[in-house]
Amino acid sequence: MTPETISQIIAQAREQDAHTDQYREQLAGALDGLHALIRIDGDAPLDALYHFVREYIEMAPGLIECVRVCADNAGVGNLFAPFIRTATGYFSSPSVLLARFDGLEGLLIKAYQCHRLMEEMYENNRSFRNSNLMEPEATQANLLVHHLIGEPFANELDQSILITVRQIAGSPDYYDLNLTPFVEQASDEAWQWMREYWLNLLTRNGIQFHFSFRSSL
Template sequence: MERIEVLIHNAIAEEKTSHHLQQVLGQRLDQVARVVQLPENDAAQRLCEFVVRYISNVPAMLTDLRDAAQLTGLSHAVEPVIRIAAEFFTTPPQAINSEVGLAALMDEAYLAHRLLEEVNEACIHRIGQPLIPLDMALSNVIIHTLIGEPFANDLDELVEAAVERLLEQPQAYENPTFDSFMKRLGSSNLFQIGQRWSCLSSQMGFASPLL
C-alpha cells in the first residue's frame, strides 16, 4: 500500500504543474454530462477532484478492508481480492502503459474498483449477499465514461478474467464455514467499512437520473 500511495502522491504533484488530467477531462465533459448532472461552473476542475479522490481512496480502502477482514475472520476470502487490486497499480497491464500520471492511475483505480464490484456481484449470485458491501456503481460508470470506449470495455474484460481466476480457486466461497461468517457480516467491522467508503459520487455531488 505504501508503494501505491507514493505513486499517487507523485502523480498528484506532477498534475499541479502539468494539468494533464484536467485537460483530458475537459475534452470529455460532453460525454460525462450524458451520465450525470455536472456543476455549471468549473466542471472540469470538479471532475478532476472526483478522479483524484477515486484514485486516492484505493490504498486506504484496501487497508481498511484488510484490517476489518482480519478482525472478522474473513481474511481468507478478502486477501486474494486485495492482492489483485493492489497488483493493478504495482504491475499494471501492458495496455495502460500508454498513459501517464493521474490519467494512468485513473485506469488502474478503475480496475481495482471494478474488481470489488464484480466480486460482489459474483457473491450475490452465489450466496445471496456481497462479500464487501460497497456501492461504487455510479462512480465506476463516471470513470468508465471518462476513460472512453472501447478501451474502458477492454479494462472491464481484464477485470472479468481476474474474477474468474479468483473464483476458480478452492477458497473461502466454498468453505463450509463461510456461510456462518457471512451471516455475521451485518454486524461486523467489514460491514461498517463498506458504509464508510460507499457512494463517492454522492459525496462529490454527482447525481444521475440513470442510476
C-alpha cells in the same frame, strides 16, 4: 507493494499534475462529451470532475487495506489474499496495455480495475449480494470512470476483470461460499468509513445520475 506505498505514488502523481494541469486538460475534453444521464452542478464542473477523479483514485489503497483488515479480523484472510494480491498488482505490476498511460490518467485506470474487481467479487457471491455492503453510488462512480476511460478500452478492462474474478474464485462454488464472517466484520467501523465515502463521493462533487424511464402507457 503496500497500500501506503500506493498512496505515496498517488500523492506524487497528484502533485506533478498540479504543476502541469495535464490531466485536467484531458478532462476538459471529456466534460463536453459526458453522457446525458450524468449532470454536474455548480459553476465549476471541470473542478468538480477533477476532484472526483482524485478522490476515486485515492480511495483504492484504502479499499485494499479495508478488505485486508476485515478479512483478517474475521479469520478468513486466506480467502481474500488473492484479491489483495491482484488489487495491489494493478499498481505494482500493471499490464503492458497500460504502458502508454501515466500520471493521473494511468492511476485512474488502475483504481478502476481495483474498484471493479471488488464490485465483481461482490456480485458473484451470495453472502455479499445479500449483505448490502456496497452502495449503488459505488456502481455509479464506476460507470462514470468507465465513461472517462472511454470505449472500447474500458470494455476490455471489464472483460479482463471478469476473467480474473473467475481465476480468483477458483470454482463455481464461490457463489455459495459462506462469507458471513467477513460480512459481519465489515459491518463494523472498518467498513463504515468506506460506505460513507461511496455515499458522498458523487454528491460532494455535485455529480448526479438522472435515470429516466418511459411510461408504457
